[in-house]
Amino acid sequence: MRDYHKGIRDFILTNLVFDEGAALGNDTSFLDSGLIDSTGFLELIMFLESTYGIKVAPEEMVPGNLDSIDRAAQFLKRKLGEDTA
Amino acid sequence: MTERQFDSDLLQFDCEKEADRIGALLRETLLRAFKKEGAVVAMSGGIDSSVVAALAVRDLGKKRVFGLLMPERDSASETLPLSRQLAEHLGIQYAHEDISPMLEAAGCYRRRDEAIRRAIPDYGPGCKSKIVLPPFVEDQRLRLFKVVVQYPDGRLTESVLNLEAYLGIVAATSFKQRTRKMLEYYHADRLNYAVLGTTNRLEYELGFFVKLGDGAADFKPIAHLYKTQVYRMADFLQLPETIRQRPPTTDTYSLPQSQEEFYFSLPCDKMDLVLCGKNNGYHAAEVGPAVRLTPQQVEWVFRDIEAKRRVARYLLAPPVLVEAISSEPDPPPPASSLSRAPSSIPQV
Numbered sequence: 001m002r003d004y005h006k007g008i009r010d011f012i013l014t015n016l017v018f019d020e021g022a023a024l025g026n027d028t029s030f031l032d033s034g035l036i037d038s039t040g041f042l043e044l045i046m047f048l049e050s051t052y053g054i055k056v057a058p059e060e061m062v063p064g065n066l067d068s069i070d071r072a073a074q075f076l077k078r079k080l081g082e083d084t085a
Numbered sequence: 086m087t088e089r090q091f092d093s094d095l096l097q098f099d100c101e102k103e104a105d106r107i108g109a110l111l112r113e114t115l116l117r118a119f120k121k122e123g124a125v126v127a128m129s130g131g132i133d134s135s136v137v138a139a140l141a142v143r144d145l146g147k148k149r150v151f152g153l154l155m156p157e158r159d160s161a162s163e164t165l166p167l168s169r170q171l172a173e174h175l176g177i178q179y180a181h182e183d184i185s186p187m188l189e190a191a192g193c194y195r196r197r198d199e200a201i202r203r204a205i206p207d208y209g210p211g212c213k214s215k216i217v218l219p220p221f222v223e224d225q226r227l228r229l230f231k232v233v234v235q236y237p238d239g240r241l242t243e244s245v246l247n248l249e250a251y252l253g254i255v256a257a258t259s260f261k262q263r264t265r266k267m268l269e270y271y272h273a274d275r276l277n278y279a280v281l282g283t284t285n286r287l288e289y290e291l292g293f294f295v296k297l298g299d300g301a302a303d304f305k306p307i308a309h310l311y312k313t314q315v316y317r318m319a320d321f322l323q324l325p326e327t328i329r330q331r332p333p334t335t336d337t338y339s340l341p342q343s344q345e346e347f348y349f350s351l352p353c354d355k356m357d358l359v360l361c362g363k364n365n366g367y368h369a370a371e372v373g374p375a376v377r378l379t380p381q382q383v384e385w386v387f388r389d390i391e392a393k394r395r396v397a398r399y400l401l402a403p404p405v406l407v408e409a410i411s412s413e414p415d416p417p418p419p420a421s422s423l424s425r426a427p428s429s430i431p432q433v
Contacts, residue, residue, distance in 0.1 A: 031227075037392045038218075038228055042248035058245040063227050 002082065004052075004073040011047050012069070016040045026069045041066060048072065054079040091362055091371045096313050100321035107306050108144030114279075114304055115145070121279040123149030124304075125272050127265055128179070129336060130167025130328060133307060134283040136315050139322040140306050141281060142175045151272060152179030155265045157188055159339040167328055174325055180272065184264050193260035200253025204232050204244040211237035215338035216246065216254060218348070228389075235340055258337055262298025279303035286311045287356055291390065292397030293348045300400055311357040351376070351386060359386045 005026060013024060016036055030036040036044065044066060045056050054076070056065075065075035089095075115121045123145060126138040141150045152172040156165045165181070172179040188194060201208045208214065213235045218228045230251050233243045246254070269280045282302025284294050289308040294300035307315055312333070319329050333353055335342045349356045355376040362372035362383075369383035376383070 031388065034388070034391055034395065037396065038230070039248070039251070041227060041229060042246075042251060046248045061227055061229055061245065066227065 002077075004076045005069055007051065008044075008048075008069050008072050008076075011051075012036070012044070015043060015047070024069070026073075028069070029063075029067050031063060031067050044072065048076060052076060052080065091365075091367045092375050093313075093358060095361055095365065096311055096357060098314060098317070100318055103310075104140060104143060104318065104321065107140055111141070111144045111304060111306060119279055119303065121273075121277055121303075123151065123276060123278040124281045125151050125153060125269050125276070125278050126281050127269055127283065127299075128152045128154055128168040128171060129283075130164050130171065131331065131333065131336070132315055132319055132324075132328060133285050133288075134168075135171050135324050135328045136318050136322065137281050137283045137306050138171060138175060138177070139324060140318075142177060143322065147176045148178075149278075150175070150177045151276060151278060152177050153265075153269055153272060154179060154181045155184050155268060157183065157185045157261060158194075159337065161334065161336055161341065163331070164336055167331065170325060171328055182268050184261070184268070187264050188260055191260050191264070193257055193264075196260075197254055197257035200250050200257060201232055201234070203250040203253065204246050205234050205242060208234055213339035215340035215342040216251070217243075217342070233340060259295045259298055261337060262295035262300075266298050266301050273303075281306060282308065284308050285315050287349065287353060287360065289401075290360065290397060291349070291393040292400045293344070293393075294400065296400045311361060312353040313357045356386075359383060360390060363387055363390055 009024060009026075012030075012035075017024070024035075028035070030040070041061070045061065048054060049056060056079075060075070064071060066072050111124075115124060124141045126134060126141055128134045128138055138150065138152060152168070152175075154165060154168045154172070156168075169179075169181070198208060201214055214232055216230050216232050218230055230246045231243045232246055232250070232254065233241060235241050266280075272278070273280045280301070280303050282299070282305035284299065284302075284305060285307050286309055288294050289305065307318070310318065316329065333344050335344055345352050345356075351359065355378075358376050359372055359378075362375075369380040369387060372378075373380050373383045378386070
């Protein structure tokens with residue numbers, strides 16, 4: 001089963017945090033930490049859609065799906081039908 | 086926890102004293118420090134620009150204030166008559182410059198419409214639009230912009246904006262504020278006047294302005310005043326009732342759009358209180374009762390304020406230089422050194 005954590009982490013550190021060496025926990029809340037603003041979330045959504053070929057519906061644009069590396073990876077697995085949990 | 090209980094009285098202030106304080110600094114800055122003969126004010130018929138214009142007249146005199154009325158095709162129908170009413174009430178010279186042709190020529194409307202069509206493909210002639218954020222105090226904290234479109238037959242539709250569409254719409258509509266600023270400085274240059282900004286504290290502190298658009302100015306008389314305080318100043322200055330009663334609007338999109346639905350998390354009066362509370366060290370639980378929000382909801386607004394302040398830092402930042410360059414004039418040489426200076430007159 002693919003692990004999407006690294007791809008998501010690399011994208012966030014390179015394109016949104018601009019510090020590829022920064023420490024970023026898999027469960028760090030982007031909202032609570034202030035790491036990503038609303039424009040940043042749009043960029044994250046665009047990255048997920050263009051890289052993994054998914055479409056994020058408006059009702060799916062919620063913190064539960066996108067507010068940490070863990071949540072984004074889990075959301076991706078569900079969208080790709082790889083979540084067997 | 087702070088000593089004083091949090092309530093709306095924190096926004097009370099002495100209007101006359103504050104108007105005098107603003108006036109003293111305005112005269113000192115414009116007339117003496119900048120050596121400018123007066124002030125240009127862009128007047129939209131809204132409360133902020135009206136208060137700025139009235140303060141300028143109070144402090145500089147009506148002969149030293151020039152008003153600019155700059156509507157465009159998306160402006161509300163009351164914008165021009167209200168701004169003209171205020172200019173005549175204050176007795177100042179003013180000019181009406183319709184900026185629609187300039188915006189058309191720059192492709193403002195075309196670029197904006199192309200960006201909207203990325204979200205709503207059948208957006209076309211006769212359609213009206215605005216962009217909105219969902220209300221803040223619901224559970225949904227991921228606040229992403231939507232575009233709302235009204236078709237010519239009155240039907241409404243909306244769509245969440247993707248990144249390209251959102252940035253494209255904002256970039257295109259920013260032509261409006263930047264075009265107005267260009268005209269303000271044209272008139273300021275030809276009159277040897279300075280330009281007064283009209284941003285209030287909510288806007289200044291939270292980045293609700295366009296960089297080098299309405300964010301640019303030589304002096305900002307009300308950037309330290311909360312919106313509630315601007316209204317109190319308007320009462321003190323006895324501005325026309327029609328202007329004092331006009332609801333705040335961005336007056337930027339073809340559909341009426343409140344500042345709350347575009348940018349701020351809450352109506353301005355509540356946003357004032359939450360920002361004031363945060364600025365004065367109050368906790369969410371202390372602020373909540375005054376704005377009828379739960380501590381959790383106030384915490385969300387606090388976090389939104391922090392996020393917006395980060396945006397504002399960029400908008401307010403001056404250009405970065407590689408090394409500091411002093412703009413202070415060199416001090417005059419000591420008097421005793423003049424006799425030793427080589428003569429520039431050729432010796433014969």
